[in-house]
Amino acid sequence: MPIIEPEDTSLKNLRGLHLWHGGLSSCSQRVRIVLAEKGLDWESHVVDMAAGEHAGAAYQAIHPKGLVPAMVDDGALLIESIDIIDHLDRRTPEPPLRPGEAGEEAEMQAWLAKADAAQADLKTLSHEFLFQATHKRSPEKLAAFLAGHRNETLTAFHREFHSEAGIPRDKVAAAAKRTDAGFRELDAALAGRDWLVGGRLTLADVAWMPNIHRMALMDWPFERYPHLVRWKERIEALPCYRQGLVDWEPSPLLDAFAAYVARRKEEGTDVRSYL
Ligand SMILES: N[C@@H](CCC(=O)N[C@@H](CS)C(=O)NCC(=O)O)C(=O)O
DSSP states (O other): OOEEOOSSGGGGGOOSEEEEEOSSOHHHHHHHHHHHHHTOOOEEEEOOTTTTGGGSHHHHTTSTTOOSOEEEETTEEEESHHHHHHHHHHHSOSSOOSOSSTTHHHHHHHHHHHHHHTHHHHHHHHHHHTGGGTOOOOHHHHHHHHHHOOOHHHHHHHHHHHSSSOSOHHHHHHHHHHHHHHHHHHHHHTTTOSSSSTTSOOHHHHHHHHHHHHHHHTTOOGGGOHHHHHHHHHHHTOHHHHHHTGGGSOHHHHHHHHHHHHHHHHHTOSGGGGO
């Protein structure tokens, strides 16, 4: 059920579209891409994840799991990026982001579910191969974050990421192998067609865009998937992709990622060495 009862009841008084999001967050990128494609006006509430704002009581009263994104549409609170983009396409059907043929809706929903399921591996790989350079908290900031955040899955993840041993190699390798299998599936589906479902851009394409982009930042071996590469180039030419994703990525962070990826490559411990 996409609409939930807010703990912060003042949200019910908000009119129009409000999005709590993070510039780099892949789940937020999906939502911003749909907002851009639909040409919708929305009010931006950037959650300062680096400062641990999502561990604060104010944000946790908006999103019960303390994650981004969260959206309010005329007083109705929605969480889960896949539910949010589905909601946006239903409330504002033009331009359509679902396939034209009724039989293709189930196909699109299956791709949305797979994109959602891929989130845990995306998170593991992003932290291992990119965020080590930029997202490590000082012991004091980590302690404050862990004390404030009530989402135990998230705090366990950050505890492991910040531990001396880091995320265990076998976990990272398993995430990389599952991601490769998912990309092979996408590649096969895209053989001989421009979009994942039906003859036009749909929510299925939008849901996968951020994942592909994120893996490209870590120099994932995309040469393995020729159809996926052609789709990626088509996606990158879309104005909604630029407005919803590219324009929100801070270039100092991208520079730090590139330097870190180069270092891991030199060491022979980059993502390719896990596949
Ligand atoms: N299934 C959720 C996942 C939300 C999620 O994991 N959000 C990430 C950013 S993409 C987050 O808030 N992470 C907080 C953190 O890593 O501290 C959705 O699709 O909205």
